[in-house]
Amino acid sequence: MRHPADITRSAFKLKLLVCILLSAAVLPQVNARPVLPEQTKEGDAVQHGARQSLLQAGRGARSGPYAAETTIGTPGVTSLTPYFSTIKLPPQAYIEVSDPAREEVYLYGQKDFGHMAAGELFAPLSISGDSARIRVVYPEGTALRQQDAVVLEYWESPPVAAKKSLSSFSLVGDKDDRELSACATAKKPAWHHGSLASAQFTAPGCAGTAWSLGNENFIVTNFSKSQTQQSLANGEVNFNYITSTCQAVPPKQVLKIKPSKLLITGGADTVNRYSMFSLDDFDYQHAKVKYLFGGLELANNRPAVDTPLYIPQHGRVEDSEGRRHYYQTIASSKGNENCKVVRNDGFIRYNCDTSIRSIGAPILSQDGSQVFGMHYGGDSSVNTGMTSENLWKALNGQVSAQQNQAVVGQGQLELAQLNISQQQAFATGQRFSDTLSFTALSGRWLAHEKTYSTIAAASQDIQTGKTYEIVYRVSQNINGQPYNLQQAVAGSKTLNVEYVASDNPNLSSKGPHKSWIGLTANTADGQLANNYLIKINNTIPGDSNGGSESLTSPKASISGPAEVERGPQGGLLSAEKSTGDKLAYSWQSNSKLMLKPRGDKVIVTAGMEVPLGAHQVDLTVTDSQGRSATASHTLQIKAPPSTTNPTAPVARISGGQASYVDGQTIRLDGSGSSQYNGSLNYQWAASPALNMGQTNSSIISFTAPSVQKDTRYQVTLTVKDPANGKDHRTSHTLMVKPKESDGSSTASAFQRDVAYKAKDRVSHAGGVFECKPAPYAGWCTVRTDIQMRHYEPGKGINWSQAWIKVK
Incomplete structure (x- = not known):
């Protein structure tokens, strides 16, 4: 999954209540200086597009499962969110929203939009990048009805250019002392706790920072009682929206979750306002939100003056080209000292820097990471927040002391998304190295077969919201060889997930589902290496094609010459043997070869700058249902006779x-x-x-x-x-x-990459060892490229399965 959408804001002309933070509310004056909420100072979103009736536009124009399809976007935007004003579909139909490459895909059914009333909007999760594809899907056997309608009202994107300088916001003094969180936590690892538990949050008309409270499904931010359940439902929470380095580059491992229930909300006209809500329960539970990102403990008293503070926040930052972003930063210093509490007067006052969209951020103790307050606003002399004392009084009717206990998030997350739309789908997760042992984080082991492990994952029907168990096969793959997750094999590998209908003979629901598979990987010495979280969109979970799409997947094939001379003539490669419905062709090369595509053919030429030797040309074919397949062709580039x-x-x-x-x-x-x-x-x-x-x-x-x-x-x-x-x-x-009688005096030294056969003897690790006969002889070879030490004679834990010690 790529980095999430930046903050969006609705300006829809129909009735839509927006967050009171966009009003001109002020705090009680202190030293005759008003403190404004930060969202009043800069716009949050740009509205695009005209009203589109998707089904009318697509009626009769397409065949197959997609009754309607449209693409929205414009160059330069970093993310976008569509807003629908009408959705009337049969129970089996659903909407798919994705990026063009389908690296980020979200499915929505009746459980998501079936409750829409007149005048209400439905907003899916945002799509990263500058374009999104919207499809209305009618599964096989579902007819398009006359009353069906899907109306895209408009779409929104965050503004790219900043209208005001950062100094126009709540920076204390003339210098911004915030740091990107990756830099701050590298110097102070204990601050990972507050960093992971803080998230970017958006809802129509509101944008800011939220944080996870305690050990249950509680999210807290600074909203008022005018915030409604409807507008909350159109929001999103982005965890781990944190750069991986000290550079302002888009985060890659970001988890997007929809809010669920508005639990409590506070006053509308003072800084002592708040909202607490829960996240979508299925995603919260099975994406392991609390385990990965943790929760913060709210103090029930106010901090003393001069208490050192740090504030993880999603206030505005700018990249080297002046474009604005909302990657997480941490404010922990002011000048050459810790930032701190400067005054307690019913509110908490501090000199830590903030910016637009920092509102709602937790104000944390540098020593114990307790929440001492929640940021609201300020000016160039002091920033202001709601005290933990007042916030605890407001929330303790909903949160018990036992629930208000800190959970330290594990972090170290790799995310992948798989879209399964064929009977046996084989999909690739994240690439990683090292010898790792896996345990199930989300889902439960069923068995470890020779080449894969079976996991029963909770899976939610997107139409009904009901949850079932679906069995997937998961393997680790090294150079095309699959292993189950119990085998501690080393080397560069991928996690692969496969759905096989025969593993699920009793699944009663045939509609599209979403699942999460979570894995924890530990090193040989028991240390956490990484957490792997795989989201699965499965449009055919049953034993028949009950989802929507053809079982026949596309196949890519390239034919053509094996050699091409440098020069203008070049060679012709063809994809005419590829198979699939209404294929689109994309040709690429990993070198300086010049490609001139002509549909299913491409002319390849090599200039003098192209090195002689082997080069690769890649083909990707995509069918009418958006499924892709790839193939590669190796060309030897040789010099013409005269050169x-x-x-x-x-x-x-x-x-x-x-x-x-x-x-x-x-x-x-x-x-x-x-x-x-x-x-x-x-x-x-x-x-x-x-x-x-x-x-x-x-x-x-x-x-x-x-x-x-x-x-x-x-x-x-x-x-x-x-x-x-x-x-x-x-x-x-x-x-x-x-060879002598016992072989010990003439046994040669053991070497990697030598193909030892049965009864070969080697000296190694202070002894002499003989390779066992079949079927174990093949295990005696240790390959350098994958660092497999299990059968190195005399070393590791499994060497005796392949070797006999003779001396």
Whole structure:
């Protein structure tokens, strides 16, 4: 999931109550200086677009499951939120809102918009980026009715350019001492607690900071009693809207959650106003919001003057080009000192910097991270908030002392989203390395099969809101080889999720569902490596195509030449063997190759700046239902005859050792030889002669011969450049020794990447070990590229499954 939408605000002409924070309310005057709420100082959103009746526009114009489809957006905006004024659909139909690449997809059914009354709006979660695609989906067998209607009233985006300088807001003095949270928490890790528990919050007409309270589903912010359940339902809470570095770059691991119930809200005309609400219960529970982001403890007394403070907040920041953003910052200092409480007079007064949309932020103790107040507003001399004492008096009828207990969030989160729309969907999660052990964070283990683990995940029907269990297969994949999540394998890998209908024979609901799979990964010494959270949109959870889409997925295929010469002529690649409904074609290259697409074909040319050798051309095909498939084609770029490089190649041999025991595997690698005109020809020879098998490949592997005494061999590699006819040779000398009765004195040193076979003996870790016979012999090889230590003789915990210690 990419970074979320910035704050939106509604200006809809129909009846819509907005947050009182947009009024001209002021605080009681202190030293004859009024304190204004920050939202009065700058607009929150830009409204775009004209009213569109989507079903009327699409009626009769399309075939297939999408009765209507439209794209909204404009270049330059960072996010957008559509607003619907009418949605009348049959119970089985739903709305899909996504970015064009479908990296961010949200499905909405009757449980979301079925309660809409006349004059009300429905706003889905925002979409990051400068465009969004809206689809109205009619599953197979569901007819478009005459009374059906979906009306897109308009869409909103945050303003890109700042109208006022930051100094126009609640900065104390002339300098902004806030830091991006990644920088502040690197110096003070204890502040992760307050940072993770604070979130960006928006609702129509209101924008600010909210925070998670205690150990239950409570979110607190600074709203008034005019905030309604309807306007809250059109809001969103963005957790982890925090940059990963000290640079103002878009956060990538952001979790968006819809609010649920408005629990309590306070006064309308003073700083002592507040709202507390809950999050969507299904997402809160199964996306593990409290575990990942924690909750803050609210103090029931006011802090003393000079108490050091820090304030995690989503006030405005600017990037290097002057564009405004609302990435989380922390205010903890003023000048060269801690920022602090400067006065207590019924409100909490402090000199910590804030800005627009910092309103609602928790005011925290630097020592214990208790909440001492909630930010409201201020001016250039002092900032002001509601005291924790008054806030606790307002909330303790809803929150018990047992619920008002801090929870420290775990953080360290990787997010992925999968969209399953075929009978067996294979989807890729986040790439990671290291040997990890996994435990289920959300969902429960059912079994660990050889190549996958089964997890039963809670899944919510988006039409009815009912929750079922759906079984998914989850695996870790290394170079195309799947493993279950119980196997502690190392190397660069991906988490993969697969849905198989036969695993769910008794699922009664056939409609579209959403699920969460959460995993905790620990290192070999038991330390938390990361948390992985995977959101799944499943449009075919039943054992038939009860969702909406065809079971036939697109397939990508590329045909064409294997070699292309530098120059203007180039070569033609074709995707005509690709399959799928109404395919769209996208061609790309990972190098400086020039591509001239022509639908399902592309002309590839290589200029003089393109290096000789192998290059890759990628094809992505997308069908009418938005599903994609990819294929790759390798092209060897060679020089034309008139421009052949006259430099001779250089032969190199690696991987060999000085001595071997008869019967041991010998592996020699010539792939590191230098080339100047493309591919080389390889030829291996030995003196005395050896049976080396295939001798014209870059790498050879063969068995040391049986000898009666120590015998020296010289292996020679000759490489030839076919473009200029020049060659070069090098050699490697090795000794083959006879195998003694117990093999211990002639056992060679253990090496990685050697393909050991049954009864091969090696010396390692202070002993002599023999490789077990089939089916274990294949386990004796330890590959460098994946750092698999499980079967290294004498080391790790599982070596005895592959080796026998003989001495």
